[in-house]
Amino acid sequence: MKRFLAVLNARNLEFVRDRSALAWTLFMPFFLIIGFAVIFSGDDKTLYNVGVLNPSAKTIEFLDTKFIHAIEFEEQNIALDKLKHHRLDMVISLGSNNQYWINDSSPNGYLLERILWGTGGKPFTREIVAGEEIDYVDWVLPGILSFNIMFGCLFGVGYVIVRYRKSGFLKRLKATPLKSVEFLLAQMMSRLILMMVITMVVLVGSAIMVDFTMHGSYVLLLFIFLVGSVCMISLGLIVAARITSEELAGGLLNLATWPMMVMSGVWFSLEGTHPFIQYTAQILPLTHIVDASRAVMTEGATFIDVSNHLIVLSVMSVVFLGIGAKIFRWD
Amino acid sequence: MTTIIEINHLVKHYGDVHAVNDLSLSIPKGICFGLLGPNGAGKSTTIEIAEGILEATSGEILYKGKSLDHTFREEAGIQFQATALQEFLTVRETLKMFHDLYEKTMEWDDLVSLCNLDELLDRDNQKLSGGQRQRLLLALALVNDPEIVFLDEPTTGLDPQARRNFWDLVKSIRERKKTIVLTTHYMDEAYELCDEIVIVDKGKIIAQGTPQALLKNHFGDTILQLPDHILSENDANSLGFKFVVRNNWTEIQSDNPDETIKKLIERNIPLAQMRLREWSLEDLFIALTGKQLRQ
Numbered sequence: 237m238k239r240f241l242a243v244l245n246a247r248n249l250e251f252v253r254d255r256s257a258l259a260w261t262l263f264m265p266f267f268l269i270i271g272f273a274v275i276f277s278g279d280d281k282t283l284y285n286v287g288v289l290n291p292s293a294k295t296i297e298f299l300d301t302k303f304i305h306a307i308e309f310e311e312q313n314i315a316l317d318k319l320k321h322h323r324l325d326m327v328i329s330l331g332s333n334n335q336y337w338i339n340d341s342s343p344n345g346y347l348l349e350r351i352l353w354g355t356g357g358k359p360f361t362r363e364i365v366a367g368e369e370i371d372y373v374d375w376v377l378p379g380i381l382s383f384n385i386m387f388g389c390l391f392g393v394g395y396v397i398v399r400y401r402k403s404g405f406l407k408r409l410k411a412t413p414l415k416s417v418e419f420l421l422a423q424m425m426s427r428l429i430l431m432m433v434i435t436m437v438v439l440v441g442s443a444i445m446v447d448f449t450m451h452g453s454y455v456l457l458l459f460i461f462l463v464g465s466v467c468m469i470s471l472g473l474i475v476a477a478r479i480t481s482e483e484l485a486g487g488l489l490n491l492a493t494w495p496m497m498v499m500s501g502v503w504f505s506l507e508g509t510h511p512f513i514q515y516t517a518q519i520l521p522l523t524h525i526v527d528a529s530r531a532v533m534t535e536g537a538t539f540i541d542v543s544n545h546l547i548v549l550s551v552m553s554v555v556f557l558g559i560g561a562k563i564f565r566w567d
Numbered sequence: 568m569t570t571i572i573e574i575n576h577l578v579k580h581y582g583d584v585h586a587v588n589d590l591s592l593s594i595p596k597g598i599c600f601g602l603l604g605p606n607g608a609g610k611s612t613t614i615e616i617a618e619g620i621l622e623a624t625s626g627e628i629l630y631k632g633k634s635l636d637h638t639f640r641e642e643a644g645i646q647f648q649a650t651a652l653q654e655f656l657t658v659r660e661t662l663k664m665f666h667d668l669y670e671k672t673m674e675w676d677d678l679v680s681l682c683n684l685d686e687l688l689d690r691d692n693q694k695l696s697g698g699q700r701q702r703l704l705l706a707l708a709l710v711n712d713p714e715i716v717f718l719d720e721p722t723t724g725l726d727p728q729a730r731r732n733f734w735d736l737v738k739s740i741r742e743r744k745k746t747i748v749l750t751t752h753y754m755d756e757a758y759e760l761c762d763e764i765v766i767v768d769k770g771k772i773i774a775q776g777t778p779q780a781l782l783k784n785h786f787g788d789t790i791l792q793l794p795d796h797i798l799s800e801n802d803a804n805s806l807g808f809k810f811v812v813r814n815n816w817t818e819i820q821s822d823n824p825d826e827t828i829k830k831l832i833e834r835n836i837p838l839a840q841m842r843l844r845e846w847s848l849e850d851l852f853i854a855l856t857g858k859q860l861r862q
Contacts, residue, residue: 405653
């Protein structure tokens with residue numbers, strides 16, 4: 237324990253005193269959140285999303301209207317849930333029941349209803365759902381926090397260990413009684429503590445600067461970030477386990493982060509994307525951190541609701557950590 | 568004398584390259600043991616295997632009669648030739664971290680004063696001079712009050728004064744009856760500090776003993792030096808001397824200096840600038856390996 241604490245303390249001091257890295261980790265998410273808050277403060281959406289149930293039953297002129305984007309759904313409750321949270325503007329069933337649903341607080345729903353009536357949709361029965369609109373900032377905030385955790389953990393552990401190895405510092409540690417598991421746990425714990433502190437600071441700062449919505453539990457949210465951080469750190473350890481080139485480490489870490497940045501639903505919903513993209517996204521840890529934290533923040537999801545994401549992240553952590561510890565090399 | 572490290576039939580191959588070839592040696596406890604050799608001779612590989620950093624292809628290393636284990640890690644201190652330290656930490660914090668890695672440690676004040684770090688404790692690691700940095704690295708090697716200390720070319724890159732200061736530190740450690748294993752490129756350093764040396768070339772030991780004994784055994788004669796503009800190569804040849812011309816001096820190797828001087832007088836060679844030079848380890852090294860040490 238003494239050896240673990242010694243390495244943990246030294247790594248913490250090193251990070252906190254590296255002002256440029258600290259500033260980047262701390263302020264980058266603020267810049268993104270404020271930037272998105274400014275950019276998306278207007279409501280100039282030009283595309284209307286309509287969820288379509290029983291799409292093969294018939295065709296209607298309404299769905300061919302320009303600027304209407306039809307998204308097919310198999311399950312009615314999923315589509316209606318998205319309508320409730322304004323992620324869809326209307327849901328229409330082309331089956332024998334001839335129903336459509338709009339959110340009574342959605343201006344887009346009101347307009348789409350008029351268009352539906354004007355394009356031969358009068359026979360459809362009107363149904364109403366109620367639910368607050370989720371601003372884009374509210375929607376994107378969990379993504380940005382998760383995104384910051386991903387970068388902080390992968391580069392903060394993976395890149396640093398490769399730098400230690402290249403400089404010979406790991407070789408020096410190898411010459412001491414320090415065990416590799418003690419070293420790795422200290423690196424993990426150091427990064428975990430720092431990422432949780434930074435995430436809390438960003439959350440508090442965001443609450444002050446941007447009036448975001450929080451429907452769920454902050455404790456559960458932080459727990460998701462904790463589990464997600466462990467998973468990302470473990471992934472970083474795999475990258476850092478053997479290589480000695482910082483350039484290669486940078487390349488591999490970018491290789492790991494870019495697909496997650498694009499495909500994990502940080503910036504935009506994967507709704508309507510090709511099923512292959514949606515399946516692939518499920519093997520990316522960031523997807524589970526984003527989905528779970530977003531569900532807590534925007535829908536008030538409980539521990540049970542997000543437990544599937546937590547289980548996936550935990551299993552990934554065990555696998556990544558096992559591989560990383562197995563192949564780790566001091567020099 | 569008790570043996571602290573025993574190396575038996577050590578072999579290390581890197582693909583087709585045989586870095587160490589069936590090398591065996593014993594290091595007695597409490598002495599300063601020098602490992603010398605040109606670059607690529609296998610001395611760094613040998614020392615890193617002895618430190619437990621590298622794995623041997625075959626052969627065995629015994630510390631106090633046992634394979635290298637946790638006890639060795641606790642009781643060995645190592646100063647690598649090049650070690651980067653963590654950034655943004657002070658000397659005190661770096662020492663403290665390494666201090667906490669060991670069960671048994673040297674008294675803090677003793678360690679700090681031994682390595683002359685009193686005034687550097689709150690200085691950033693990255694703001695140390697070469698000599699100060701080597702003193703910190705030595706302190707890290709001594710932090711566990713080791714029984715054996717490995718110093719891998721500790722004075723490379725230091726100015727002459729810093730080198731001499733470092734030698735004093737090594738002598739202080741030796742006075743504490745610690746075993747020191749030193750690799751160096753500097754023959755004067757080996758001569759000054761080492762009680763026993765081995766010279767390694769092509770992965771094998773080619774000489775072993777005390778520096779004085781090795782010189783006595785290899786060189787029975789004396790070196791007389793004259794400037795080469797006073798004693799030319801032709802004159803030296805015609806007088807039948809065994810000689811070399813080095814750095815503008817003609818060096819005559821003579822087992823009978825009186826007879827040599829008599830011949831020079833007969834040839835009317837002025838002797839005002841003549842001087843005697845002792846054989847050095849550098850001479851021995853060149854004689855044995857045919858190479859300058861840094862080749």
